[in-house]
Amino acid sequence: MLVPFLIMLREGIEAALIVGIIASYLARTGRSEWLPALWVGAVLACGASLAVGAGLDIVSGELPQRAQELFEACVGLIAVALLTSMVFWMRKAARSIKGELHAGIDAALSGERQGLALVGLAFLAVAREGLESVFFLLAVLQQSSGWEAPAGAALGLAGAVVVGFAIHAMGMKLNLRVFFRWTGIFILFVAAGLVANAVRALHEAGLWNGLQQIAYDIGALLPVDGPLGSVLSGFFGYQERATLGEVLAYLAFLVPTLAFFLATGRPEPKLSGARP
Template sequence: MLAPFLIMLREGLEAALITGIIATYLRQTGRSAWMPMVWIGIFLAVAMSLFVGAALQWVSAEFPQKMQELFEACVGFVAVVVLTSMVFWMRKAARSIKAELHDSIDTALESSAAGWALIGMVFFAVAREGLESIFFLLAIFQQSSGPAMPLAALAGVLLSMAAGFAIYFGGLRLNLRRFFRWTGIFILFVAGGLLAGALGSLHEAGLWNGLQTPAYDLTEVLPVSGVLGTILSGILGYQDSPSIGEVIVYLGFLAFTLTWFLQPYTPSTEKTDTGALKSAEGTNA
């Protein structure tokens, strides 16, 4: 339950941060009349994300067993790429996102189709987060059954919406840099578990048969069906009887991504925005 909750909380806060910067800039520059365009962009992005998720779920239900396993593997690989790129993108973009958004707003409102341009900018910003969420949820729901995961994801979304409104209206200050750093580490562990699970799905689909000897067997000591096993599975991608290939993929992924992620980030010579850095450290978006 913790994995979908925290990831949807993070995704929701990223979307809230972006839309909050846009809304605040419109208000501060006396252009609040354009706010309905922002809401239209948000609603269109949410609707498209829900449609894509429902379509993928419907299509996968029509597949025969081996095709379903292959589909689950493909969704898992896409989710790993999306989650990993999200972590590293926010690590870099937090330093300049505010200035870039302000420039984009000015450019959009100076165009001949200002309303459509603003809608498009908000739509693509929110749709990015929405589609990332869809692929992650599809991957994790395929590996876990029951209502707990969807309810945890919904709770994360609702909490992020509440936090977003609180940040916008000045009632909440978060150290966003620390938040994104720790959730980034957590997400990399989740992505590693999804990658190992995707490799297992490839084996079930008959496309990968190497390194299938069990690396260890803890089904009697710490079964994944137990309470602690379920928690570790959701947080760290734990399996009670993984294959050697799954262990290699999991540990190799974590060794590479965590080493890269935890290195001190050195900005390039590109112009950075001190206001965005300040915002990422806890000021209002």
């Protein structure tokens, strides 16, 4: 439950910041009449993301077993790519995102089809976060059962709505540089676990048969369904029994990406929401 909660909290806060920046700029520049176009674009993006997720879930359920394993591996790797790019993009874009959005709004409202252009701007900005969330949740739900993961995701999204409202409507200050830094580190560990699970799924699909020697088997000491094992599984992708290929894939992804993320962590201005 904790992993989907934190991922959706971060994704939701990013989306709330983007929407809040656009709404604040429209209000500050005397163009509040265009706010409905912003909400239309955001709602359409949410609907499109849900439709993509539902469609992929339906398709995966119709596949034979081996094809399902291949589908699971592909979804996991796409989720890894999206999550990793999101982590590094947010670090790079944190300084300039407000200016870029302001420029995009000015360009959208200077053309002939102003409303449609603004709807498109809001749609693309929110859809990025939505699709990242969809692929991550699909990857998680394929590896778990029960109500915990969906409930965690729903609570994370609700928390993001509350935080976003507090930032933009109540003027709450949040050190987003620190928030995105630590959640970024957490997400890289989650992504490494997805890489290892993708290697396992590729083996079960019959496409990867190398490095299948057992690297460790400590289920008797630290079962994955125990209290500590479940926490380690959620945070770090721990498996009580793993092959050499899964361990190497995990480390080959995590070590360089985490080192690069920490090395590029230069101080950035504090983002405090949508206010100019």
